[in-house]
Amino acid sequence: xxxxxxxxxxxxxxxxxxxxxxxxxxxxxxxxxxxxxxxxxxxxxxxxxxxxxxxxxxxxxxxxxxxxxxxxxxxxxxxxxxxxxxxxxxxxxxxxxxxxxxxxxxxxxxxxxxxxxxxxxxxxxxxxxxxxxxxxxxxxxxxxxx
Amino acid sequence: xxxxxxxxxxxxxxxxxxxxxxxxxxxxxxxxxxxxxxxxxxxxxxxxxxxxxxxxxxxxxxxxxxxxxxxxxxxxxxxxxxxxxxxxxxxxxxxxxxxxxxxxxxxxxxxxxxxxxxxxxxxxxxxxxxxxxxxxxxxxxxxxxx
DNA sequence: TATTGTTATACTCTATAACTATA
DNA sequence: TATAGTTATAGAGTATAACAATA
Numbered sequence: 001x002x003x004x005x006x007x008x009x010x011x012x013x014x015x016x017x018x019x020x021x022x023x024x025x026x027x028x029x030x031x032x033x034x035x036x037x038x039x040x041x042x043x044x045x046x047x048x049x050x051x052x053x054x055x056x057x058x059x060x061x062x063x064x065x066x067x068x069x070x071x072x073x074x075x076x077x078x079x080x081x082x083x084x085x086x087x088x089x090x091x092x093x094x095x096x097x098x099x100x101x102x103x104x105x106x107x108x109x110x111x112x113x114x115x116x117x118x119x120x121x122x123x124x125x126x127x128x129x130x131x132x133x134x135x136x137x138x139x140x141x142x143x144x145x146x
Numbered sequence: 147x148x149x150x151x152x153x154x155x156x157x158x159x160x161x162x163x164x165x166x167x168x169x170x171x172x173x174x175x176x177x178x179x180x181x182x183x184x185x186x187x188x189x190x191x192x193x194x195x196x197x198x199x200x201x202x203x204x205x206x207x208x209x210x211x212x213x214x215x216x217x218x219x220x221x222x223x224x225x226x227x228x229x230x231x232x233x234x235x236x237x238x239x240x241x242x243x244x245x246x247x248x249x250x251x252x253x254x255x256x257x258x259x260x261x262x263x264x265x266x267x268x269x270x271x272x273x274x275x276x277x278x279x280x281x282x283x284x285x286x287x288x289x290x291x292x
Numbered sequence: 293t294a295t296t297g298t299t300a301t302a303c304t305c306t307a308t309a310a311c312t313a314t315a
Numbered sequence: 316t317a318t319a320g321t322t323a324t325a326g327a328g329t330a331t332a333a334c335a336a337t338a
Contacts (some may be wrong), residue, residue, distance in 0.1 A: 007190040007250070008291050010257035012168040012264060014280045016183070017289045019165015022158040037162070038305085044153040053320060063307050068321060090314045090319040104153070111156035118158060121286045122279055129275040133268055134160045140267045143163045145154050184328085199297060209330050214298060236296040236337045 022118060029110045033103055034077050038062075040111070041145050042070055043096065043104035046080060050095040053082075061144030079103050168264060175256045179249055180223050184208075186257070187291050188216055189242065189250040192226065196241040199228075207290030225249050 007013060027037050035043075038060075045051065045059050057067045071094060074080040079100035082092040096104065119127050137143075153159060172183050181189075184206075191197065191205050203213045217240060220226040225246035228238040242250065265273050283289075 005254060006193070007186050007254045007257050010254070011261045011277060011280065012172050012257050013187075013291070014284055014289075015161065016165045016169040016172070017291060018280065018283055018287075019162045019168075021287055021289055022165075023162040026158050026162070036304095040153050041159075047152070054318090062305095064320070065308085065322080066306065069305095088315070088319085092320075108151060108153045108156070111153050111158050115157045118283070118287070121282055126275055126279050129272055130279050131157060133272050133276050134157065134164065136267055137164055137264070138160055141164075141167055141264070143160075143167055145159070145163060182327095200295085210297070211299080211331085212329065215328095234296085234338070238297075 022114070025118075026111060026114055029114060030107055033106055035103060035107060038066075039070060039074055039079075040104075040107040042067075042074060043079065043100060043107060044145070046094060046096045046100065047104050050083075050093045052085075052091045053094060056094060059144065074100070077103075168260070171264070172257060172260055175260060176253055179252055181249060181253060184212075185216060185220055185225075186250075186253040188213075188220060189225065189246060189253060190291070192240060192242045192246065193250050196229075196239045198231075198237045198239060202240060205290065220246070223249075 023037055026040075030037065030040060041060050042056065045056060051059065053067050053071065054064060056071075057064045060067070071080060071082065075082065077099075078097060081095050081097055083095060085091045085093060119130070122130065169183055172186075176183065176186060187206050188202065191202060197205065199213050199217065200210060202217075203210045206213070217226060217228065221228065223245075224243060227241050227243055229241060231237045231239060265276070268276065
C-alpha cells in the first residue's frame, strides 16, 4: 500500500482536519472578545453594508433562524443594531455599532495573527502559492462569506 | 480598507470554509456506501493495525464514547469486528472484515477522485505545493488521523 | 484502586416548519 | 396571498461523567 493509497493522505481529508483545527484555534482567540467564529463572519459582512436579515443569511450561507440567533447575541453584546425600515416595516436593516466596528477590527487582526502562526513553518513562496490557491478555490467552488 | 484588512481574506477563515465544503462533498460521495466521513477515518486507521478502542480514540483525536458509537455503526454494517482479548478481558481489539477492507478501498478511491475535482482549476505546480504544504502543516500542528 | 469500554446526559450548531406582522 | 422575521422543534456531532466488568 503506497502512501497515496491511504484515505488520510487525500487533500480532502487534510483540508477538513486543518480547517477544523484553524477554526478551533480561532475560536479560542476570539472568545475573550465575547465572540465565536460565526459572529465574526456576520461582523465582516456588516463592515461592507447594512443588509436586511435575509440578505445576511444568503451572504453567509446559513439559514434564517441562525441569523436571528446570532444577531440576538451580537445585539446583546452591543455590537450590532436592528433598524426597522419605514418604507417596509417587515424589514430590518442590520448595522454595526461603534463597538461592533472595534470588534470587527480586533477579530480581523486576530485572524491574521493566527495565519502567521499557522503558516510559520512555510517559506514565503509556499505561503504565497497557498493564499493564491485558496482564493482561486473559494471562487471556483462558490464558497460563501468571501 | 485593503483586501488584507478583511476577516474573510484570512487563511484561517478560508481553510475553515474549504474544509467544511470538502467534508460535505465527501459525505455525499461516501453516503451510498453507508458511510459518513468519520467512519472513513476509523477504517483508515484499522487498515494499519488492530488497536484497542481507547487507542483508536486517541489516534482519531475523538472521545471514547464517539468511538463506541462509530464502532456500533460499523459493526452493524459488517465492516468491523470487536474481538475480546484473552490476556486482558477488558480490552477489545478492533479489526476490519473483508467488507470493511473493500469499503476502506472504495472510500480511499472516492477521496482521491474528490481531490481531483476540488483541485481541477489549479496547475500541477500549485497542486504539488499545496499537497506538500498540507503534509507539513498537518505534521507541524500534530493533527490526528494522519 | 485503576483501567477498558458502555451508557446517560448535555451542549453546540444547524435546518425545517409553524407562526406573527406586515405588505 | 406573499414576504421578513421569529420561535419551536428536531437532528447530527461532540464531550463529560457515572457506570459495569475486569485487572
